[in-house]
């Protein structure tokens with residue numbers, strides 16, 4: 001009986017799972033293994049929202065494997081150590097794992113390679129499991145990665161993706177002991193409105209998204225920035241944990257066709273774009289991709305107000321409170337709050353990125369750090385010094401103020417778009433509101449930023 005280990009990481013699914021399919025082709029039995037990695041906690045990447053969502057994902061994966069005659073083996077500890085133990089206990093001759101792009105994933109892979117070679121066990125790293133196209137699959141002439149999105153997108157679109165794969169019918173698993181499975185309810189500090197995780201939920205959400213004519217993919221080109229309408233897919237945590245395959249989502253969206261699908265697929269290409277940058281420049285997780293000689297401010301009171309949604313700028317406060325409540329935020333709201341922190345307040349993007357990673361259920365090094373860099377103008381934005389005007393953006397993306405009223409109850413009595421600029425009310429009206437004055441006037445903040453970047 002030949003045995004292979006399938007080491008799950010950011011690919012917690014059975015459908016379109018190239019690493020699992022390869023393991024099943026190679027061996028008679030496989031050990032579907034997930035290691036609750038102590039190193040992730042030490043690296044500070046272990047946020048309660050993601051831990052709770054992960055617990056859902058592991059339960060769903062276990063259930064899916066049981067339907068196919070197998071089960072998930074969970075171990076806790078150091079990944080290499082646990083994998084080596086499983087190899088010794090099961091007599092496995094090879095390990096299959098998805099290729100990652102973060103410095104952490106690359107180090108894990110290197111350590112696995114060392115540990116496995118001592119046991120004479122093969123390591124198969126599968127690219128293109130986490131993204132629709134593997135990083136490095138499309139490159140510009142003479143370069144190792146694209147630094148600008150539009151030319152990347154044109155090449156990405158013209159490149160044939162791999163064939164997607166069906167879920168296996170059966171997964172034979174040998175007898176092997178596991179550690180207890182984590183439970184969502186045992187995790188403290190979770191956002192009360194956190195979404196459900198797991199492959200079954202992911203596939204249900206994808207089906208609904210593809211079929212819904214008014215809130216789904218068909219309307220995405222028109223409703224993408226409709227903050228109160230909440231008409232984006234909310235698939236990001238599923239793509240982050242790999243309960244959905246990006247390649248499958250792209251394929252099914254393309255099959256749907258139309259301007260909504262085109263706009264949606266373009267966003268998925270942004271995800272691949274960020275991953276190919278991080279793969280080529282792992283230090284972009286913490287170092288400026290393009291240095292601007294910034295001397296950031298760091299007023300702790302302002303930073304705390306931003307985190308708690310008390311800046312006095314209603315659209316920013318609404319978004320920050322949504323993040324606290326759900327562990328998720330709309331893309332337009334992420335852009336607005338990031339621009340506000342890094343440009344209007346002129347605070348280092350790393351401060352904001354860290355806070356997002358502490359809360360976001362889809363918190364992802366490639367997407368989070370590179371979007372923060374984009375918003376701060378140290379990344380790939382071709383207009384790096386633009387400063388978003390939160391009130392103007394709010395009037396466009398929340399024209400009646402419903403999004404603000406939903407998240408900032410102190411302003412609920414203000415009707416219509418007046419909710420976006422409470423500082424324009426007369427003094428008596430303002431005094432009645434239990435809501436702070438703005439930390440900074442937008443024009444002043446902008447002028448300060450432009451002076452700092454030597455633009456004005």
Ligand SMILES: Cc1cc2nc3c(=O)[nH]c(=O)nc-3n(C[C@H](O)[C@H](O)[C@H](O)COP(=O)(O)OP(=O)(O)OC[C@H]3O[C@@H](n4cnc5c(N)ncnc54)[C@H](O)[C@@H]3O)c2cc1C
Nearest residue numbers: 232233234235236267268271331334362363364367368371
């Ligand atoms: C400051 C900032 C931080 C961010 N941090 C993260 C993060 O940690 N993890 C994360 O997955 N996304 C992040 N994003 C990107 C984006 O905001 C989210 O992916 C999106 O809001 C998720 O909601 P959705 O699934 O409904 O997106 P949809 O609008 O339905 O888009 C579909 C998918 O496309 C991808 N996508 C959409 N927009 C982007 C984008 N700008 N960059 C990369 N991929 C994108 C996501 O995988 C998303 O699920 C960040 C954006 C900003 C501006």
